[in-house]
Amino acid sequence: MGGTGAKQGGVVTPAALAPVAIMREDRDYRGSTLTYSAEFDCTLTTADVDYWVELITPEDWNDEIGSFIGGRACWVSLFEYRGWAGASSPFMDIDDELGVLDDESSSIRWS
Numbered sequence: 844m845g846g847t848g849a850k851q852g853g854v855v856t857p858a859a860l861a862p863v864a865i866m867r868e869d870r871d872y873r874g875s876t877l878t879y880s881a882e883f884d885c886t887l888t889t890a891d892v893d894y895w896v897e898l899i900t901p902e903d904w905n906d907e908i909g910s911f912i913g914g915r916a917c918w919v920s921l922f923e924y925r926g927w928a929g930a931s932s933p934f935m936d937i938d939d940e941l942g943v944l945d946d947e948s949s950s951i952r953w954s
């Protein structure tokens with residue numbers, strides 16, 4: 844497992860299909876948007892990983908996310924470093940303020 848992808852066959856790419864998350868540059872859903880989309884809904888359990896991004900790109904979005912809104916029944920977990928390392932947030936479907944991960948998130952998992 845690595846890079847950008849999905850167990851279910853959909854590929855997580857910005858601005859395609861239906862959103863699994865809309866990232867916002869600033870807290871309270873403000874600022875620029877970065878949309879991740881996929882072909883399938885996430886599975887109901889959060890014991891698996893349905894989609895993932897090993898390193899947030901483009902580079903100006905790394906250490907920039909301030910809030911997000913999930914979609915496709917997906918919950919989102921953010922990580923401080925690339926490769927899902929460092930501090931992380933629990934799976935959440937929406938978050939208006941990321942706390943210690945504000946401007947620090949570098950990788951993502953969806954479930």
Ligand SMILES: [Ca+2]
Nearest residue numbers: 868869907909
């Ligand atoms: Ca920011």
Ligand SMILES: [Ca+2]
Nearest residue numbers: 923947948949
């Ligand atoms: Ca980081």
Ligand SMILES: [Ca+2]
Nearest residue numbers: 886888889954
């Ligand atoms: Ca799941």
